[in-house]
Amino acid sequence: MSQATAHAEPAESPLTPESWGKLGMWIFLAGDAMSFGVLLASYGALRFASPNWPDPNHTLGITLTAFMTFVLICSSVTMVKALDGAKRGDLPALKRFLNLTILGGAFFLGCQAFEWNHLIHGEHMTLLASPFHGHSYDPLFGVTFYILTGFHGCHVLGGVIYLTCVRLNAAKYVGGQGPNGVEVLGLYWHFVDLVWILVFTFVYLLPPLHPHL
Amino acid sequence: MSDSHSQSPSYMTIFWYLAILTAAEVGVTFMPLAPVPMGALLVGMALGKACLVALYFMHLKFERTTLSLIAVTPMLICVFLTVMLYPDITWSWRP
Numbered sequence: 001m002s003q004a005t006a007h008a009e010p011a012e013s014p015l016t017p018e019s020w021g022k023l024g025m026w027i028f029l030a031g032d033a034m035s036f037g038v039l040l041a042s043y044g045a046l047r048f049a050s051p052n053w054p055d056p057n058h059t060l061g062i063t064l065t066a067f068m069t070f071v072l073i074c075s076s077v078t079m080v081k082a083l084d085g086a087k088r089g090d091l092p093a094l095k096r097f098l099n100l101t102i103l104g105g106a107f108f109l110g111c112q113a114f115e116w117n118h119l120i121h122g123e124h125m126t127l128l129a130s131p132f133h134g135h136s137y138d139p140l141f142g143v144t145f146y147i148l149t150g151f152h153g154c155h156v157l158g159g160v161i162y163l164t165c166v167r168l169n170a171a172k173y174v175g176g177q178g179p180n181g182v183e184v185l186g187l188y189w190h191f192v193d194l195v196w197i198l199v200f201t202f203v204y205l206l207p208p209l210h211p212h213l
Numbered sequence: 214m215s216d217s218h219s220q221s222p223s224y225m226t227i228f229w230y231l232a233i234l235t236a237a238e239v240g241v242t243f244m245p246l247a248p249v250p251m252g253a254l255l256v257g258m259a260l261g262k263a264c265l266v267a268l269y270f271m272h273l274k275f276e277r278t279t280l281s282l283i284a285v286t287p288m289l290i291c292v293f294l295t296v297m298l299y300p301d302i303t304w305s306w307r308p
Contacts, residue, residue: 015280026280030287037291045298049305057242066239070232076270077228190270194263201259205238207248211306 019180025187032155036195039151040202043144051210052138059132060119060145062204068111069200075104076193079186086179094174094182098167101189105160112153116146145203152199155192162188227269234262 016022047053056062078100085093119125123132130141166173166185173182238258241251268274273281 015277023280026283030283033284033287034290037287038294041291041295041298044295045302049302051305062239062242066235069235073228073231073235076266077224080224080270187271190266193270194266197259197262197266201238201255205242205255206252207242209248209252 018183021180021184022187025184029187029191032191033195036151036198039148040198043148043202046140046144048209050138050140053141053208053210054130054132054135054137055208056204057207059123059130059137059141060115060204064111064115065200065204068108069196071104071108071111072193072196075101075108076190078104079189083179083182083186086173086182089174091171091174095167095170098163098170102160102163102167105156105163105189109153109156109160112149112156116149119145148199148203152192152195155195159189159192224269227265230265231262234258 014020014023016026078097082094082097082101085091085097125131125142125145127143127146128139130137130139162185166181173179238255241254241258244251246254267284273284
């Protein structure tokens with residue numbers, strides 16, 4: 001047996017020596033990035049092929065969403081601070097920064113609900129119609145907007161629930177289990193922030209690029 | 214690994230980069246630019262912000278290269294998809 005051990009191939013070192021959970025989260029995020037990538041690519045194809053697409057800057061308004069972007073960036077900072085706290089074994093800091101991250105996510109969702117309410121009841125933008133300022137634009141504007149921002153909103157909601165679960169068990173991550181669970185959670189939360197940066201630019205900021213507009 | 218961390222900018226520095234880039238993006242939309250240069254500027258800044266989040270907040274800069282390859286692969290596939298969709302987009306541009 002000792003001879004077999006001596007001739008055994010050395011085990012390949014894992015990509016993420018800290019935990020397998022981290023590698024699992026990266027692989028999940030790669031798949032999720034494909035979902036968002038496909039949605040954004042098809043959104044771009046529909047948008048730039050349509051000669052009747054509104055200028056989102058004038059129809060959706062970017063003041064609120066720019067602020068929402070800022071809040072999400074702030075919540076990413078509080079998330080890395082929470083991880084720092086967990087690594088230092090500082091339970092009060094971990095709890096405080098997780099609370100702030102949850103607050104940022106919940107605030108973002110509240111702003112999104114406000115925006116959707118305004119668009120549905122104020123502007124009457126539905127899945128079948130995109131009327132703005134007395135002009136009827138391509139209905140695909142409304143469909144793609146609700147699908148993209150809704151899919152991202154579901155991720156934020158999932159993130160807030162995930163954050164709350166970790167917050168409720170915060171003591172575990174400075175004790176026996178170590179901070180890896182907080183790092184895995186952080187990867188998810190930063191990914192949600194990263195995707196919003198792209199959604200904000202592509203859906204809200206880009207000007208009409210169709211040559212007939 | 215700790216050496217790399219100590220040489221990297223702090224989280225607050227990254228935060229300020231992200232905040233300034235977000236403000237710059239909003240500012241660009243009010244500038245009297247043609248749509249194509251404006252679009253290029255906005256997409257460039259958004260990709261810069263996304264890279265900052267991935268490299269520093271998600272610690273990709275300090276991980277093994279193979280993990281970066283896992284992260285980059287979906288982006289490459291999406292670029293390929295966009296290129297494949299290009300004929301469909303330009304079809305409607307005919308006069």
